[in-house]
Amino acid sequence: MAAVEISVSKTINAPIEKVWALISDLESMGKRSPQCKVMKVVGGAPRKGSWTINLNRKGLLWWPTWSVVTAWDSLKTLEFKIPLNSSRWRFELTCDEPNSIGGHPKTTVTHKRLVDGNTTAVSRALVSVALGGEKSFETDLRAGMEQTLESLAKEAESTEKINP
Numbered sequence: 001m002a003a004v005e006i007s008v009s010k011t012i013n014a015p016i017e018k019v020w021a022l023i024s025d026l027e028s029m030g031k032r033s034p035q036c037k038v039m040k041v042v043g044g045a046p047r048k049g050s051w052t053i054n055l056n057r058k059g060l061l062w063w064p065t066w067s068v069v070t071a072w073d074s075l076k077t078l079e080f081k082i083p084l085n086s087s088r089w090r091f092e093l094t095c096d097e098p099n100s101i102g103g104h105p106k107t108t109v110t111h112k113r114l115v116d117g118n119t120t121a122v123s124r125a126l127v128s129v130a131l132g133g134e135k136s137f138e139t140d141l142r143a144g145m146e147q148t149l150e151s152l153a154k155e156a157e158s159t160e161k162i163n164p
Contacts, residue, residue: 006113006142010149011106014156016095019107020075022156023091026052032151034144037062048072052080058131058140085123088114109152111145
């Protein structure tokens, strides 16, 4: 049975508006995530109810998925569900007090993979046969989520201006 929740958090030395602008740019997901290499929004700007077409990769294996945005609460929460495996991917943002080094605001991002009950039979079979089994796959997911937040932090903490 899939883990109900995999969760990682990172405090980023950047204002919440800058972090949200990066996270809510779904089409840039592929440059931060080691697994989701392409995420294309279908039908205009992303919002709750939007669909995406995705291309994932692990090693030599590539596979397509699609998702629907299930939560879009500006500066707070972004979530999308992958119908193929019944998982939900969530980003939660909280604005922290200014840091002690120069007073710049900080944002904590919590990145979660949530499963209500279990993933689909198709997903369980693919994970078992092609992705190293559930435990190995979930270990890789956690590491990938940490890498995604590290990449997000590096980008958000850069001096480059981002228009939210």
